[in-house]
Amino acid sequence: MTRERADAARNRARILAAAADLVTERGIEGLAMAEVAAASGVGVGTLYRRFGDRSGLAHALIDESEREFQAAFLTGPPPVGPGAPPAARLRAFLHALVDRTLAQLDLLLLAETAGPFARFGGAYDAHHHHLALLVAQVRPDVDAAFTADALLAPLAANLVSRRDAEAATIKNGLDALLDGLLGPAARTGQASTSREGARTSRRTSGQASRTTTIP
Numbered sequence: 001m002t003r004e005r006a007d008a009a010r011n012r013a014r015i016l017a018a019a020a021d022l023v024t025e026r027g028i029e030g031l032a033m034a035e036v037a038a039a040s041g042v043g044v045g046t047l048y049r050r051f052g053d054r055s056g057l058a059h060a061l062i063d064e065s066e067r068e069f070q071a072a073f074l075t076g077p078p079p080v081g082p083g084a085p086p087a088a089r090l091r092a093f094l095h096a097l098v099d100r101t102l103a104q105l106d107l108l109l110l111a112e113t114a115g116p117f118a119r120f121g122g123a124y125d126a127h128h129h130h131l132a133l134l135v136a137q138v139r140p141d142v143d144a145a146f147t148a149d150a151l152l153a154p155l156a157a158n159l160v161s162r163r164d165a166e167a168a169t170i171k172n173g174l175d176a177l178l179d180g181l182l183g184p185a186a187r188t189g190q191a192s193t194s195r196e197g198a199r200t201s202r203r204t205s206g207q208a209s210r211t212t213t214i215p
Helices: 002-026 033-040 044-051 054-075 086-103 105-112 123-138 144-155 157-163 168-184 195-208
Strands: none
Touching: 002 033, 002 044, 002 054, 002 105, 033 054, 044 054, 054 086, 054 105, 054 123, 086 105, 086 123, 086 144, 086 157, 086 168, 105 157, 123 144, 144 157, 157 168
């Protein structure tokens, strides 16, 4: 059993390395199941059983970067990680998410458009939960869950791809939304949270660690 699990892990690593190479060389169009199977030395049937389809393979390729991103906002240095005021963390998180989205836009587009709800779950839930916690600290009078959805909406891969905007343009647009939401104090990063809000953030931040790992 131990050998089988080790073999499966090696196969997965070989498959993902081959898939990443094909995407680098040919773009997202190069992510064909038959070509990935041939490049990694496994059968096409094995590939489909392991990943389901191209979107599942795309999710698996996205996973490592997503884990790194989640580690940054859960335990990394401020302002993305803990230690900065919640308003500053909101802005830093959204800016980092813009960069993260643009870095793997083609893969995210494939993964997020595989079905009507393909964008939601996994990584989206982690991002949403984190944003909602921060919004609740700086604006306890608004619906934090709805507001988190509204802040994430401009970063849907299909919308980002259609607009074809540069990172600075997207970040400026999100900054304008945050300015309207948070008010003048938050624009200078001076908004603060109560001790109870900080304790709540520490208690619940670990709950946001969800990834898009494909079994």
